[in-house]
Amino acid sequence: MNRGRQWLEVILGLLIGLSLGLAISWWIAPNGRLDPSPAALRPEFKDEYRLLIAWAYHASGDLGRARVRLSLLKDGDPVQPLLDQAIRLRNGEAQSNIYPWTSEQSIYMLSLLANAIQEASSPQAFAATETLLPPRQTPTNTSAPFVLLSQEVICEPATPENLVRFNVLDNTGQPLAGVGILAKWEQGQEIFYTGLKPGQGSGYADFYMVSGTLYSIKVLPSSAPLSGLSSPECTGEDGTLFHGGYLLVFQQP
Amino acid sequence: MSRWIKFLLALLLGLATGLFYGWVVSPVEFVDTTPEFLSPDYEADYVLMAAEAYAASTDLAPALNALALLSPQPPANIILEALVYAQGAGYAHSDLALMQSLWRALKSVQPGGTP
Numbered sequence: 001m002n003r004g005r006q007w008l009e010v011i012l013g014l015l016i017g018l019s020l021g022l023a024i025s026w027w028i029a030p031n032g033r034l035d036p037s038p039a040a041l042r043p044e045f046k047d048e049y050r051l052l053i054a055w056a057y058h059a060s061g062d063l064g065r066a067r068v069r070l071s072l073l074k075d076g077d078p079v080q081p082l083l084d085q086a087i088r089l090r091n092g093e094a095q096s097n098i099y100p101w102t103s104e105q106s107i108y109m110l111s112l113l114a115n116a117i118q119e120a121s122s123p124q125a126f127a128a129t130e131t132l133l134p135p136r137q138t139p140t141n142t143s144a145p146f147v148l149l150s151q152e153v154i155c156e157p158a159t160p161e162n163l164v165r166f167n168v169l170d171n172t173g174q175p176l177a178g179v180g181i182l183a184k185w186e187q188g189q190e191i192f193y194t195g196l197k198p199g200q201g202s203g204y205a206d207f208y209m210v211s212g213t214l215y216s217i218k219v220l221p222s223s224a225p226l227s228g229l230s231s232p233e234c235t236g237e238d239g240t241l242f243h244g245g246y247l248l249v250f251q252q253p
Numbered sequence: 254m255s256r257w258i259k260f261l262l263a264l265l266l267g268l269a270t271g272l273f274y275g276w277v278v279s280p281v282e283f284v285d286t287t288p289e290f291l292s293p294d295y296e297a298d299y300v301l302m303a304a305e306a307y308a309a310s311t312d313l314a315p316a317l318n319a320l321a322l323l324s325p326q327p328p329a330n331i332i333l334e335a336l337v338y339a340q341g342a343g344y345a346h347s348d349l350a351l352m353q354s355l356w357r358a359l360k361s362v363q364p365g366g367t368p
Contacts, residue, residue: 009256013263020264021271030281036290040283045322049288049299052319056302059309069298098318 039074046073047085048098054082054109055099063116070117082114083177087196104191111178111193118177118202119170146179146219146250148226155234155244162209162231163245167201168194168219171252175203180220185213191220211243219250288322293338299323300335301348304355316355332356 025031038049050073057066070078086107088094099106146168154165168179177195194205209215209231217226226248234244275281283290288299303319320328336352 006256006259009260010263013260014267014270017264017267017269018271019267021268021273022275023271025272025275026281031276036283036286036292036295038291038295040286040290042285042287045286045288048319048322052299052302052306055309055315056305059305069302072295097322098315100318 038069038072041073044094046075047088047094048096049073050081050085051096051106051110052098054106054113057113057116058109063120066113067117067120079114079117082110082117083195086110086114086193090193090196107193107196108178108180111195113178114195115177115179115202119174145221146223146252148223149249149251150247151226151249152247153232153234153244154247155232157234157236157242159245160208161243161245162211164207164209164215164217164229165245165247166194166203166205166207166219167247167249168203168205169249169251173251175201176252177202179203179205181205181207182218182220183207184216184218184225185210209245217248223250289324291323293334294342296323296331297335297338297342297344300332300355301339301344301352304332304348304351307355307358308351311358313358316359329356329359332359 038046041049050070053066053069056069057063067078070082073081075081085094089096089103089107089110095103096106149169154163164183166181168176168181170176175194177193179194180191181194183190183192190207192205192207195202196205200206209229211231213230214227215229217229218224229246231243232246234242236242288296291299300320300323303316306319307313307316317328320331324331332352332355336349336356339349339352
């Protein structure tokens with residue numbers, strides 16, 4: 001009986017000690033190496049953090065620092081989450097508490113950073129790094145004005161009517177994400193950005209015209225406007241009429 | 254061996270096991286937190302980002318919004334704390350200057366403190 005009671009006391013001691021140990025290690029003094037990092041943030045706060053990184057990058061031009069900061073979020077590929085967030089902002093599926101009134105600018109900032117990372121990851125950028133050329137501090141799409149490289153009327157019944165497709169390239173012919181395009185017509189205007197449909201390529205953007213409306217297109221910030229653009233009339237093989245579209249390619253000189 | 258010594262040894266063994274399990278085998282993982290729970294080094298960098306963005310736009314509202322996500326404290330106090338950490342962590346002078354610039358701008362809104 002006495003021996004049984006002694007074992008009971010030992011087990012009780014073990015259990016109390018175990019409980020104390022778990023309480024200390026989980027609540028009172030958690031492992032000091034596991035400080036909460038940005039990777040532990042809720043998705044909406046990760047969005048805010050990512051947006052702040054993009055705005056800070058726009059201000060400082062320090063791509064290395066932006067990449068390190070993005071890596072803290074542990075998103076894996078740093079580009080896709082930036083573009084996804086830009087798409088969610090554009091579609092009204094997300095909003096920012098830090099920049100609640102500037103979603104167009106925020107979309108631009110996110111796309112700009114995505115573009116800069118893509119450019120830095122290109123073979124040309126690696127070559128530049130290897131030869132120790134000074135890093136580019138500002139993305140190409142904020143400098144030289146774009147010029148219209150080609151304008152092609154698309155008359156394919158299989159493609160959606162009135163669709164204007166854009167392909168924007170840098171001065172080396174590489175597609176550029178984050179470039180703003182302004183479409184103006186008599187009653188209004190719309191700004192949209194390249195790279196928000198990653199499946200189509202990072203320099204791609206598109207826009208739907210309304211039949212019978214004249215449009216003026218300008219690649220931001222300073223291309224010469226392409227005026228008088230309207231939905232072209234096309235004739236199918238069976239003689240049916242339909243509205244076609246355009247493929248416009250812009251490049252930096 | 255007395256009963257109390259046996260009990261105490263069992264207690265210590267249990268304590269060691271519990272600490273090993275909680276610190277090494279299955280440590281606490283932080284998930285779905287808010288910026289308020291970021292550790293001081295990340296907080297300081299977050300404040301620096303707000304300061305960088307402010308330096309380019311001179312628009313205080315986004316900086317205030319960003320700091321409000323970080324802590325319910327007055328914004329200037331948050332920057333002061335971040336500055337103290339940043340100085341200790343050896344941040345570049347240019348970064349400290351950006352944070353001080355934001356602090357000075359906020360000081361006009363919320364007086365008090367010295368960087």
